[in-house]
Amino acid sequence: MKKIIAIIIILMSCFIFILLQDNTDLNDTTPNLNVISYGITNSNNEIIDTGSEIESNILYKEGVNLLFSQEISEERDYKILCLLDYRVVDFIIDEKIYKSYDFSLPKKGEFKKNIKFEKNQKGKELSIIIIRKPYIMVDKDDINRAIKTDDIINLRYKIKSVKEEYKKNKCDIKFEKIKLNKDLEFDLFVTKEDKDLKIITTASENTDYFLILGNKEQKNKSVAFIVLLDWEQIKINDKYVNFVDVPKKSYIYSKLKFPQIKKEESNFQILLFPKPYEIKEKDYKDLNVYGSTRIHLLKNNTP
Numbered sequence: 001m002k003k004i005i006a007i008i009i010i011l012m013s014c015f016i017f018i019l020l021q022d023n024t025d026l027n028d029t030t031p032n033l034n035v036i037s038y039g040i041t042n043s044n045n046e047i048i049d050t051g052s053e054i055e056s057n058i059l060y061k062e063g064v065n066l067l068f069s070q071e072i073s074e075e076r077d078y079k080i081l082c083l084l085d086y087r088v089v090d091f092i093i094d095e096k097i098y099k100s101y102d103f104s105l106p107k108k109g110e111f112k113k114n115i116k117f118e119k120n121q122k123g124k125e126l127s128i129i130i131i132r133k134p135y136i137m138v139d140k141d142d143i144n145r146a147i148k149t150d151d152i153i154n155l156r157y158k159i160k161s162v163k164e165e166y167k168k169n170k171c172d173i174k175f176e177k178i179k180l181n182k183d184l185e186f187d188l189f190v191t192k193e194d195k196d197l198k199i200i201t202t203a204s205e206n207t208d209y210f211l212i213l214g215n216k217e218q219k220n221k222s223v224a225f226i227v228l229l230d231w232e233q234i235k236i237n238d239k240y241v242n243f244v245d246v247p248k249k250s251y252i253y254s255k256l257k258f259p260q261i262k263k264e265e266s267n268f269q270i271l272l273f274p275k276p277y278e279i280k281e282k283d284y285k286d287l288n289v290y291g292s293t294r295i296h297l298l299k300n301n302t303p
Helices: 057-059
Strands: 002-010 013-021 035-041 053-055 064-071 076-084 087-089 091-093 097-099 101-105 107-117 127-133 151-158 175-179 190-191 202-204 208-215 223-227 231-236 242-246 250-257 265-274 295-298
Touching: 013 295, 035 151, 053 057, 057 151, 064 076, 064 101, 076 107, 087 223, 087 231, 091 107, 101 107, 190 265, 208 242, 242 250
Parallel strands: 053 151, 202 295
Antiparallel strands: 002 013, 013 035, 035 064, 064 107, 076 087, 076 101, 076 127, 091 097, 127 151, 175 250, 190 208, 208 250, 223 231, 223 242, 223 265, 265 295
16 A cells, blocks of 8 residues: 655744555545644654654653544544564553553544653664554455555654664574565565465465565665564564565565464554664655555364
8 A cells, every 4th residue: 555654844843743644544435635643752842753862761751742643534443552672562651551552533633642661671772553443354355455454653763872782683584585577565565375466365374374575775675574463462483573684676585374363363464674773864764664464364163
């Protein structure tokens, strides 16, 4: 799904806030401009630019204020996840600890909450992920809905004053180069056949799939990817975070297996973080977090 990002300058503060044209309303066929805006501010209500540095002590002393507003054609549910070094972590809102935080907005509405972290939580990069319609599951062969689930609302920041060295663990998953018949729009794709590039809408637990990672740039690129099952981070190949170097102008793939699920049905999604630990302000493409399409996993009840 294509998205249009417009950056505007707030004249009174001269800080950057993000406006996003939202095309994910599955029922809206009108040409109206659906817009959401989001960002974080410090205790002085100054907007913190994405990709910039945040002092580590601010995260547990003052916290940051998450601001989110929408003017769209439907009421909508959202879920907040916070990650430190690509691991989903607990966070504090209104003096309560959450693993994730749900909120709903009317067609035209605003949301503002202060987010803090516990003092013992350390990291070199903070990511705030906002999931649209977290409890919607894609029906079989509903391609239109599936392609509207890969767009991830996200904010990424460097954390300053962390003395510990953080290394990218070597990825044990074997990837091989692959030639595709056409370029992918984004650098992450999940499919049942390695060269067929068919979008998966539903799948059974414990079945195989192919993960394809791409790099259209003229130099090698480092990425990190994680797996979410019902919005909880799970291990893949015994690791919660996998770091991979994708060769320049190439696609690579690996054959993996969907996890076993406890419920009759679950949501499955992979998130990709370009340039882990190397983000920069105004490098908007690589500040994004990319998602696979959301896949509706079904319990395999056959003997």
